[in-house]
Amino acid sequence: MKDNFGREISYLRVSVTQRCNLNCVYCGKIECAKKDSELSPEIIEKLVRAFAKCGINKVRITGGEPLVRKDICEIIGRTREIEGIETIGITTNGVYLSEYANEMKKAGLDSVNISLDSTDGSTYRHLTGSDVLTKVLEGIDAAERAGLAPLKINAVLMKGVNSDGAGELINIARNRKIDVRFIELMPFSDDGEDSSLIVTGDEILREFSFLKPMQSEEGTAKYYSAQGFKGRIGLINPITHKFCSDCNRIRLLSDGKVKPCLGYDTVYDIMQYIDCESSLIEEIKKIIMNKPSGHSFESESAGHGLNKTGG
Ligand code: SAM
DSSP: OBOTTSOBOOEEEEEOOSOOSOOOTTSOOOOOOOGGGSOOHHHHHHHHHHHHTTTOOEEEEESSOGGGOTTHHHHHHHHHTSTTOOEEEEEEOSTTHHHHHHHHHHHTOOEEEEEOOOSSHHHHHHHHSSOOHHHHHHHHHHHHHHTOOSEEEEEEOBTTTTGGGHHHHHHHHHHSSOEEEEEOOOSOSTTOOOGGGBOOHHHHHHHTTTOEEEEEEETTEEEEEOTTOSSOEEEEOTTTSOOGGGOOEEEEOTTSEEESOTTSOOOEEOGGGTTOHHHHHHHHHHHHHTOOSOOOTTTSOOSSOHHHHOO
C-alpha cells in the first residue's frame, strides 16, 4: 500500500532479537538483551501475515544477530508459507552461517547479506571485539555452496580504522559472484559517531575510479562494476545522498513494536491486537500511512544503535 507521500511500502525488516554475539564499534552498546522478550515464531508469523495483507511482499530478517536464535529456520519456514511474501533475505554477521546455511536454504531463505568490515584479522577483531574472521569467511563459502543468492557483503568504512582495507573488500567482488556494498557510517552509537570518520560513497568512487555505474539501482544501493568483475560494488549513502523519497520499508522490532522510520525514535505497539487480525491490519495501515517523509541523520543522531532496531 502507499503511504501519505505516495511511496509504495512493500519491504518489511523483521528484527528477531536484540542479542548479538559481536560488539561492533559503531553499533551501539549491547545491553543485556533478554531472550524472553523475543517473539515466538508463531507470533512473528501472525504479524508478518498481517503485514503481507497490507502489501508487504519482501521480508528481511535481521537483529541483533538473527542466527543466535536456535529457531531461526522455523521463523524462515513460517514466513515462507505466508501468501504474498515473495522474497526472504537475512542480514547476519556470518559467524554461525556455516552451521545454518543449508538448513536455512531448505526452510525457504532466498538471499543473505553478510556484514564484513575488514578481511584483516586484527582489524576485524578491533571492530567487532571477536577473533572470528575465519568463521565468517567459512560462512560466506557455505552460503555460496548452499545456493543462497544473491550473496552480498555489507561493509562500513571508517577513516583511519578500516578504510585502507577497502581494496581487499572490492577484490571479493572482482573474484567471486558476490556484491560488496559500502554503507556510509550513520550516527547511531550511544556516544554519537565522529563525522570525520565517515568515508563517503563519492570518496570511494574517487579512490577506485575504475568503478563504472551500472543501470541497476535496487532499493537504497547504487551499483557499479568494472572490467572482469564477477560481482558488483554497491554504494549505500544515507548521509550524502538521502533516499527517503524512495523509502519502501518499515520495521518490526524484536518486541513486536513497529518502527516506521529509522531516523526517529517513534515506535507503535501492535501486540495488543495480536488476536484480532482485522484490527492488526487496520493499525498497520495507519502506521504505514503516517510514515515520516524522511530522516535527519545529517543534523542529529537517531539515538538507537542498529543492534536494537535491526540494520
Ligand atoms: N547482526 C547482523 C549483522 O551484523 O549483519 C544484523 C544486524 S546489523 C545492526 C545490520 C547492519 O547494520 C550491518 O551491516 C552493520 O554494518 C550495519 N550498521 C550498524 N551500525 C551502523 C552504523 N552506525 N552505520 C552504518 N551501518 C551500520
